Amino acid sequence: MSKDKHFVPSPGGLRNFRKNPWAVCCLIILGVFYAGAFLADFVSPYSYQNEDRSYSYCPPMEIQFLDEEGRLARPFVYGVTISFDEFHKRNYIIDKAEKYPLKFWMKGDTYQFLGLIPSSRHLFGVDAPGRLMIWGADARGRDLFSRIVYGGRVSLSIGLLGVAISFTIGLLVGGIAGYYGGRIDDVLMRICEMFMMIPGFYLLLALRAMVPADFNSVQVYFSIVVILSFIGWASLARIIRGMCLSIREREFVLAAKVMGLSDFRIIVRHILPHTLSYSIIAIMLSIPGYILAESALSLIGLGIQDPYASWGNLLSEAMGIIQINFSPWILLPGFFIFLAVMCFNVIGDALRDCLDPHFQVDENI
Amino acid sequence: MSLLDIQDLTIEAKQGQGRQAIVDRVSFAVPEQNIVALVGGSGSGKTTTGLAVMRLLSPGLNIVSGRIYFEGNDVVAMPEGELRRYRGKQMAMVFQEPLYAFNPVFRVGCQIEEVLQFHTDLTKGQRQQRVDALLRQVEIKDPGRVARSYPYQLSGGLRQRAMLAQAIAANPKLVIADEPTSNLDVTVQARILTLFKKLRDDLKLTVLIITHDLGLVRSLADQVVVLSSGRVVEEGPAGEVLQHPRHVYTQQLLEAAK
Ligand SMILES: Nc1ncnc2c1ncn2[C@@H]1O[C@H](COP(=O)(O)OP(=O)(O)OP(=O)(O)O)[C@@H](O)[C@H]1O
Ligand SMILES: [Mg+2]
Numbered sequence: 001m002s003k004d005k006h007f008v009p010s011p012g013g014l015r016n017f018r019k020n021p022w023a024v025c026c027l028i029i030l031g032v033f034y035a036g037a038f039l040a041d042f043v044s045p046y047s048y049q050n051e052d053r054s055y056s057y058c059p060p061m062e063i064q065f066l067d068e069e070g071r072l073a074r075p076f077v078y079g080v081t082i083s084f085d086e087f088h089k090r091n092y093i094i095d096k097a098e099k100y101p102l103k104f105w106m107k108g109d110t111y112q113f114l115g116l117i118p119s120s121r122h123l124f125g126v127d128a129p130g131r132l133m134i135w136g137a138d139a140r141g142r143d144l145f146s147r148i149v150y151g152g153r154v155s156l157s158i159g160l161l162g163v164a165i166s167f168t169i170g171l172l173v174g175g176i177a178g179y180y181g182g183r184i185d186d187v188l189m190r191i192c193e194m195f196m197m198i199p200g201f202y203l204l205l206a207l208r209a210m211v212p213a214d215f216n217s218v219q220v221y222f223s224i225v226v227i228l229s230f231i232g233w234a235s236l237a238r239i240i241r242g243m244c245l246s247i248r249e250r251e252f253v254l255a256a257k258v259m260g261l262s263d264f265r266i267i268v269r270h271i272l273p274h275t276l277s278y279s280i281i282a283i284m285l286s287i288p289g290y291i292l293a294e295s296a297l298s299l300i301g302l303g304i305q306d307p308y309a310s311w312g313n314l315l316s317e318a319m320g321i322i323q324i325n326f327s328p329w330i331l332l333p334g335f336f337i338f339l340a341v342m343c344f345n346v347i348g349d350a351l352r353d354c355l356d357p358h359f360q361v362d363e364n365i
Numbered sequence: 366m367s368l369l370d371i372q373d374l375t376i377e378a379k380q381g382q383g384r385q386a387i388v389d390r391v392s393f394a395v396p397e398q399n400i401v402a403l404v405g406g407s408g409s410g411k412t413t414t415g416l417a418v419m420r421l422l423s424p425g426l427n428i429v430s431g432r433i434y435f436e437g438n439d440v441v442a443m444p445e446g447e448l449r450r451y452r453g454k455q456m457a458m459v460f461q462e463p464l465y466a467f468n469p470v471f472r473v474g475c476q477i478e479e480v481l482q483f484h485t486d487l488t489k490g491q492r493q494q495r496v497d498a499l500l501r502q503v504e505i506k507d508p509g510r511v512a513r514s515y516p517y518q519l520s521g522g523l524r525q526r527a528m529l530a531q532a533i534a535a536n537p538k539l540v541i542a543d544e545p546t547s548n549l550d551v552t553v554q555a556r557i558l559t560l561f562k563k564l565r566d567d568l569k570l571t572v573l574i575i576t577h578d579l580g581l582v583r584s585l586a587d588q589v590v591v592l593s594s595g596r597v598v599e600e601g602p603a604g605e606v607l608q609h610p611r612h613v614y615t616q617q618l619l620e621a622a623k
Pocket of ligand 1: 378408409
């Protein structure tokens, strides 16, 4: 009597995950990202809308730990004054006369945390009239750090939401097709193929074109989520269907039928859990696709609209060579996209290594 | 009246162009509260007959003629929706290897509870009590531990008992047991067989037990039906058939069981 080889992810397998320092590192990075995005109102010193045109393209400020005499001091930033040279180019000059100490748990812009709890506390900041811009400012003089933190909310959550929706659809469609087989299978798989035939990005654009122009930001956000999930489910459904075709032949499925359980229950409770280790890996490896797709949409101006921030539309400011040349810090959002995408991939790969060595994902988005 | 009455059941398999009869005009009856043994060699169509009663034949197999009366209602003619009310609730089945018949990713107790959840209106707490009671009924000493175990963590005997507990969870009238003891050692076999008897008496259960071991039937069955190549070659009260087997095939089987 041999043990069944289709087991739940073995605890030994997940222990291997902990032994992979890169994966753990990436997990921590993502943890910080998601925590930051969740607490964006609090973590960022300013609201995403708080602008001061006189700080347009203000370079990143250095936080000083030593005062003029070189003694350790309470961290502070110098004020900046702006002057224009003969070519009307802005120059930001550090004004050593003004010192603004860094404050923690300070009062600043008011916000409603999660739309419920009103508050004006911020993790850190400086008192007015000083401004803290550790990663510089954008064209309209908004703090880039704050906008990146807020942007993470959109970019990181769109990945999760998109994956949640498309995996629900993909698992159900794949499960139904694989379980019933026959005509149902044929019809569902032809539909999947229709979706897979169209190149993802064009489908994305076409669907985006169908979204009414007068949608508000929340509606745009959700329509983007829906559009993204529309593209991802088909390839997943095909793979899940293949797995279900073999799982349904196993005796416990017959036993479940004998016990009179409904088809839906058998699919959801008895068959789909056996695709779990595949699904987890596939989820990890496909989230980057959603993040990138959102970024691409926002980059070309079809995604999240200013003043709302997402990493994609923040990056869209960096489309001109002049801006990049004179204020390279506006490329930072791109670095975050890169980091997040890389982390998901590394974690996905590590999970694959410890859960399922024979795994191949179809990254089609 | 018999609980189960199979009349002229013929099941065919599509094979290439032609068809092959797997079960050929089989008729026998299973009287209420009897233990009937369906005996035959490998490939004689026992499992197929059992699954036909549940109307769960694999796609390649078709019932081409015959009737299967369960409490006077013809299962063969029943629409799928109505069948659902029978499966699990009126008749249940246990398999040769419960390791495969249980879903490997869920705890045993959870899977028994699922049947209750589906077929009864019990609350969560009541269901858990009932699982406990069911496991005790199949003579499991520490129901708590067994319920919390995954199928692969249990011994073969315990697993088979747990499977039986699941089968009787929704109080079915008929239990079909497909070679329930073939994978167990002799002492455990004997105990499981006594358990069937006990359940028959306690729960007024009717049992159709499928086996290829005539010797095992001796101690258990009231009636025996001997199947060979899809045909009934001999049937009658257990004692009689075993003492005076008329058919050559039965004699051979008996010979082999010695
Ligand atoms: N789906 C199918 N398509 C074609 N032939 C099948 C199918 N299922 C079973 N058979 C054939 O039907 C015959 C009877 O099979 P069945 O499983 O009922 O035998 P059995 O008496 O239960 O044997 P065993 O003691 O080995 O379990 C076998 O010859 C088998 O090859
Ligand atoms: Mg069999």
